[in-house]
Amino acid sequence: MQKRKKILLIVPMLIGFLGALHALNAHSCVLLPKAKSNQPTSEAITRGTTQKRAIVIGASIGMGRELSKLLAADGYIVGMAARRISLLEKIQQEIPTQTYIAQMDASKPDEAIDKLNTMIKDMGGLDLLVIATTGFWDCDFSDSDWKKSLPVLTVDVVGFFALARTGLNFFADQGYGHLVGFSSIDGLHGVASCPAYSASKAFCSRYLEAERNNLIQKNIPIFVTDICPGFVNSRGDIDYTKVPLAYWVEPLDKATKEIFEAIKNKEHIAYITKRWQKVAALLPLIPNDLYNALSARPGGGF
Numbered sequence: 514m515q516k517r518k519k520i521l522l523i524v525p526m527l528i529g530f531l532g533a534l535h536a537l538n539a540h541s542c543v544l545l546p547k548a549k550s551n552q553p554t555s556e557a558i559t560r561g562t563t564q565k566r567a568i569v570i571g572a573s574i575g576m577g578r579e580l581s582k583l584l585a586a587d588g589y590i591v592g593m594a595a596r597r598i599s600l601l602e603k604i605q606q607e608i609p610t611q612t613y614i615a616q617m618d619a620s621k622p623d624e625a626i627d628k629l630n631t632m633i634k635d636m637g638g639l640d641l642l643v644i645a646t647t648g649f650w651d652c653d654f655s656d657s658d659w660k661k662s663l664p665v666l667t668v669d670v671v672g673f674f675a676l677a678r679t680g681l682n683f684f685a686d687q688g689y690g691h692l693v694g695f696s697s698i699d700g701l702h703g704v705a706s707c708p709a710y711s712a713s714k715a716f717c718s719r720y721l722e723a724e725r726n727n728l729i730q731k732n733i734p735i736f737v738t739d740i741c742p743g744f745v746n747s748r749g750d751i752d753y754t755k756v757p758l759a760y761w762v763e764p765l766d767k768a769t770k771e772i773f774e775a776i777k778n779k780e781h782i783a784y785i786t787k788r789w790q791k792v793a794a795l796l797p798l799i800p801n802d803l804y805n806a807l808s809a810r811p812g813g814g815f
């Protein structure tokens with residue numbers, strides 16, 4: 514009887530909570546504005562071709578570079594952006610199909626979105642936007658000067674948001690599209706060795722999740738994928754298998770193939786490679802004292 518009473522109390526509370534949540538979402542959730550007049554409208558620029566178009570930002574090296582090649586091989590017209598235009602020119606020569614390149618600095622968001630909009634216009638439209646940039650390598654997280662961590666905030670937070678929002682505005686105007694953003698396993702928990710990077714990647718995941726929820730709740734056929742890699746040997750100059758505390762290091766080709774599949778399947782969140790999903794599931798269950806005890810041990814960190 515006592516149990517039944519409790520259930521009777523809980524049910525209206527749940528209904529009330531869901532109602533309040535719905536009302537809150539209806540009023541405060543992120544809206545998808547129509548493309549502004551200085552942005553290219555899909556109607557104005559989409560050229561009459563069935564060939565799909567993708568832009569990869571952060572395409573000069575690593576996963577963005579390899580993904581650009583896979584997309585081109587899959588029949589996409591690919592646009593590639595990053596700061597090092599000479600590297601983009603090299604990749605352009607390696608890809609036999611039609612490609613576009615643009616020099617872009619995501620830490621300068623106004624300029625970066627202008628370049629993105631120009632690229633969309635030049636390419637005649639956009640189906641897929643991939644943001645694979647990071648300011649990680651321009652930071653020194655061991656330095657207590659806050660400015661030494663600034664690149665991840667300008668690139669992985671502000672730049673990421675500005676570019677993603679601009680892409681979504683274009684997709685909202687044309688009524689379809691697919692946004693893919695790179696977060697990291699480091700965003701799942703506060704990582705002691707790189708606090709600003711960890712926080713920035715948490716931002717990427719939560720932001721993508723919020724946009725996805727908004728689109729799902731409004732039944733808009735625009736897809737949002739969060740690519741969440743663990744350790745990937747993505748750069749020619751650093752071998753993560755030799756880095757202390759790194760584990761489950763994946764080769765670039767294996768990681769990129771999984772990313773490509775996740776994009777094709779329009780997955781919500783893709784852990785790269787899939788076994789990191791176990792870590793993602795486990796982390797919220799581990800009490801903080803145990804996490805810190807394990808994480809501080811050589812070879813024991815998540």
Ligand SMILES: NC(=O)c1ccc[n+]([C@@H]2O[C@H](COP(=O)([O-])OP(=O)(O)OC[C@H]3O[C@@H](n4cnc5c(N)ncnc54)[C@H](OP(=O)(O)O)[C@@H]3O)[C@@H](O)[C@H]2O)c1
Nearest residue numbers: 571573574575576595596597618619646647697744745747
């Ligand atoms: N590799 C890993 O183990 C790992 C693990 C977890 C998450 N991730 C994430 O996965 C994504 C790809 O990483 P990756 O390791 O393949 O490549 P990466 O070596 O970190 O390079 C990322 C790309 O970002 C570009 N970039 C950096 N700063 C930029 C800026 N200010 N404006 C425009 N482009 C900029 C770089 O090109 P330029 O220098 O030419 O501009 C490069 O093309 C990143 O978001 C990274 O945080 C990587």
